[in-house]
Amino acid sequence: MEEEGNGKGEEAFRNTRVPPWTKQITVRSVVTSFVLSLLFNFIVCKLNFTTGIIPSLNVAAGLLGFAVIKSYTTLLNKCGLLREPFTRQENTVIQTFVVASSGIAFSSGMGSYLLGMSPYIAAQVDGGNTPINTKSLSLGWMFGFLFVVSFVGLFSIVPLRKMMILKYKLTYPSGTATALLVNSLHTPKGAKLAKKQVALLFKSFCGSFAFGFFQWFFTAGDGCGFSTFPTFGLQAYSKRFYFDFSSTYVGVGMICPYLINVSLLLGAIISWGILWPWIEQKKGIWYSADLSPSSLSSIQGYRVFTAIAMMLGDGLYHCVIMLIRVAYSLITEHLKKKESLHPNPDDVDKIPSADLDTQRRTEYFLKDQIPSWAAFSGYIVLAVISIITVSHIFPQLKWYHVLITYLMAPILAFCNAYGCGLTDWSLASNYGKVAIIIFSSWVGLENGGIIAGLASCGVMMSIVSTASDLMQDFKTGYLTLASPRSMFVSQVLGTATGCLVSPLMFWFFHKAYKLGDPQGSYPAPYGEVYRGMALLGAKGFSSLPKHCLQLAIIFFFLAVFINIVRDLLVHYETKYRIYRFVPNAMALAIPFYLGGYFAIDMCIGSLILFLWEKKNKSKANDFGPALASGLICGDSLWSVPAAILSLAGASPPICMKFLSSSVNKKVDTFLNGGP
Template sequence: MVLGKDESEMAERSNRSLSEDENRMNPDSEAEKKKGGSRSRRGEDESNGLSVERIFEGQAVPSWGRQLTFRAFAVSFMLSIMFAFIVMKLNLTAGIIPSLNVSAGLLGFFFVKTWTKVLDKSGLLQVPFTRQENTVIQTCVVASSGIAFSGGFGSYLFAMSARVAGQSTDPQSAHVFKNPSLAWMIGFLFVVSFLGLFAVVPLRKIMIIDFKLTYPSGTATAHLINSFHTPQGAKLAKKQVKALGKFFSFSFLWGFFQWFYTAGDGCGFTNFPTLGLKAFQNRFYFDFSATYVGVGMICPYIINISVLLGGILSWGLMWPLIETRKGHWYPAGASPTSMRGLQGYKVFIAIAMILGDGLYNFFKVLGRTLSGLYHHLQDREMSHVLPIANGSSPENPQVSYDDQRRTQLFLKDQIPTWFAVAGYVAIAAISTATLPHMFPQLKWYYILVIYLFAPTLGFCNAYGCGLTDWSLASTYGKLAIFVIGAWAGASHGGILAGLAACGVMMNIVSTASDLTQDFKTGYLTLASPRSMFVSQVIGTAMGCVISPCVFWLFYKAFKDLGLPGSEYPVPFGIVYRSMAELGVEGFSSLPKHCLMLCYGFFAAAMIINGFRDLVDKKWARFIPLPMAMAIPFYIGPYFAIDMCVGSLILFIWEKINKTKADAFGPAVASGLICGDGIWTLPSSILALAGVNPPICMKFLSRAANKRVDAFLGS
């Protein structure tokens, strides 16, 4: 689950703090606003009332080729590796991934600024650091780390493995698997990850200029980058990086300290029964994870509360009640990991909520997309002339200086339509010919049908993301699982065909919305569309190599990866596998009354979302999110407690000093996430080298402790 909306909220919070700091340090700007002179008349920036492009008027905009520097891609490569570890760890634990765009922009600014300062002092600096180059870094890093999510290492791709197939509802399908291999994973990503980029390129002008879609995340990130490159913004950014570095070090060292106490199963601080042993048995405990404390500081309060509510509803009420029906609803001797036992209720009720939430939002965004598209096309037919393109018109007599400047440069470096079409056709042909060799169950005509519909679906996702800031990539992927899986059928490998089709679809629609989002960021920072496209392509290529390598390190280092109750349970692996089995086999394998409960929770997810949209926004923010509630149904609420601790820290900080919390909260959270995420690299290397921790810290009940003492005494 990628929390896309957090990105705009987090970036806007940081941007607001930068603007406030700038006004404090530069009182003249406030006075100038009061005067209402030519600057405010000619163009106003939506966020602070000043023309952004007037501030940068004295700086020449480098050509698109000069925006693509060696140092930008060197920094992007280092940050891509770091972010791949972070996203992979989150993917393989709880599956909640916050936006890291702000961290990418901030760290990119810091590293290149340090680089240029050293060269400047030695007299070797030839090319100054610009906001366009900063945008290139951010785009490249986000494109690369995005592959760690859309690559399916925590979902559809790992769901193909024997490790997940062994937990299947149907013993007959346990032999239908394809184990991960570095070679085919890299090859698969290379043939499916670039298609979405070419599909959306011809539509960039329509999306950004004609329809003026907002893309809240891209807009907020652009404002942040613009702020960094003002003198006052640079000062605050330096302080933010210092805070990030401090908490990065703390988080990394805390992970190192915890490692010493994990010499066996169930050992260490991650198994600390903070709320008592009975609560611990039902997964209610604080596991001292710096990562999820940081995630809790980034995510909106309602997401953290929703996850906790889902954990209380499932592990606090439902599972203990269903467990009392053992022997009636499901076999008394069923294994804890068997899908025919309690585990089946956990997985399929979670799937029902995820599908209910996903389908509701799919039709909601699709409705808004079609409605918005209809109105935009009607407006174009009535005006006949595009106001922005011509500078002015009777319908829009005053176009701001910022819009004129940005549109002029956005239209300057065109990407030929023939290039995009030729690229799409060439990659589609290669992919259609190659994928059936990787997955014999995925026939060439399945792939061809997907690619015929892909441009339309990519456009819908990109357009809907521009309106709502929601990317429905995983929902499109789930639809592909059911459609292609049912088409292939169980006897012709429908499970693997559906999962592979999910990967094809997810990568197309995800990269399409990501690139359009980046075009919006580039439009607002005067970065060329060509440099945005090239940096997205290079970042995607980096991700196609880095992400599989990082996953392979986890896969080889942790032998229990993907097993329930392990350090890395990969919760969405079994969820996606179960969806694929459901698509080809139907409901016959579900435990007793499970289908009825699934229907109820599917309907409940849609009704809750309906209430959120119908009631006033003042009250809607108190209604929980079904998607967030569904996540702990399978893996437990322990990480929700960590996230709520992060929320509590931020809440208290905001009460004490809101300005400082807004400015430094995202940096502190990023430091906690990054430090703990990077610790997984040395811990994986130690595991591969056979270096074991020296101590096992484990907690026992009084009765168990007496038995241990008696055994040792004998």
């Protein structure tokens, strides 16, 4: 774990004054952050309600924050009204605020565990559809729940910041990459490149928005529009293999690694191309032919529980491996430095100051302390408030259940933050899934185990997720000389904004569309998947259709096996790097439920980036994220006027459908007045 600094990073800013932490958080940065938070919350909510795949939006947040403030300050400067220049510390504050806010849109569970509590999702899942195992969604209790659970994680990890950043020098790849971006933007060369990137982002944004508007005119009914175009034929379309002209997922595909996109496509081929057609031949043998295809006792049960098994296998494997890695790393540090297993984080005198970068960064990182007593007190007070409030909102989850969650959470938050520093993997959702199984089985189905499991998932995810996000931000602040206090305050402001905005965004979608409909525009797949996990924990394996358990066990161990093979190849095989071709187990599992249409979109995004890199790799690296961000933002933002039109009762003028020749002849005959 070597320091990233090469001795030149801070040389470019030697003569630049670093403002005090109170000047790093300005009115203009807070206003800009709030506006961008609205946009990014909307994007994350839309992704939650479609496929649940959320790419890293740090680069887009940093770039857009730079563009907005830079335009504003340039205009004021020309008018002679600029009082304070735009600094990289202020840029870091904006990025932290926006990412913290949009992170709540994910960890809040609006598209997963909270949605899984609703009676609508419960009606789709056989078993457990009883009043004690459902909870009607309303803004009041969602606001209360998020505000009491989302801030606790921030206080759980603050006392360890110096140990993580200074003593162990954890890399935090996303935090480091964001810092390098912010630092480069505030140099003359970087600002010139940023101007071109922003121009491309604006063009792709406008094009994506306009294309979304154009597509709307052809969607006057179910199954209408470009999104139902049978790209590979009607037979492939019936198996959910088609390109649905989604600019959002083309952009997401450009951001996600090639391996993820190919794994998604491979998972779709294995499930919808091979496995599900084979199981459908067992209709009337393995499951009743009279059941609805959406029933979990029919083919849908195999889809959902096989996906759950793979996700659990992948999640449990990574949890165990992460614990082993953290323990191994700590023991190695102990032996290497001959210190205790729990070193004093305040003992920074022994930290080597090898160059200008390290000296300057360490100086500013230690300048504004956050007292440990304040962090401990904050955690205890907030945990007590949360225990009382959560057990009141969810009577199925008793106060001692929540207490045990808060006793476990700091350890898991440390492991997640430490592991994220080593690998850039946040396992918050995996810890949440483990909590679902533990607490739903503990409470039992007849006592509301499904709601208890889903609520405990929310408590666990919120703590573990915000802890790792904050440590990423501390790393970014360390490399940009932003004060830890300004980082913490901006994280708090962003979290508060997310707790306020995310439920409102959810309610907007909830009123305009039928969230969780497997055949609708927003299937919100994780709502049913998370409820299926809770049902599995509360009811046991009796909830599964015939032979589904055997199939789930096979895919559970397949996910474990895939991860073992990949880790062994990474460790022992370095010549040919075969591990690059081992699929990602989690990505394999997602299409089992949804199909392959979005995987095709994302693979097209990968293909665009691949061809661009072949032509000019430098330009692709510089401008690829800007193009992708514009595609995502434009298409996602079109959802706002589309939803408003839907709420207002306005209908598109045209329905464009694709029919087989035989069906088309019948339609023509009917329209012509034939028999």
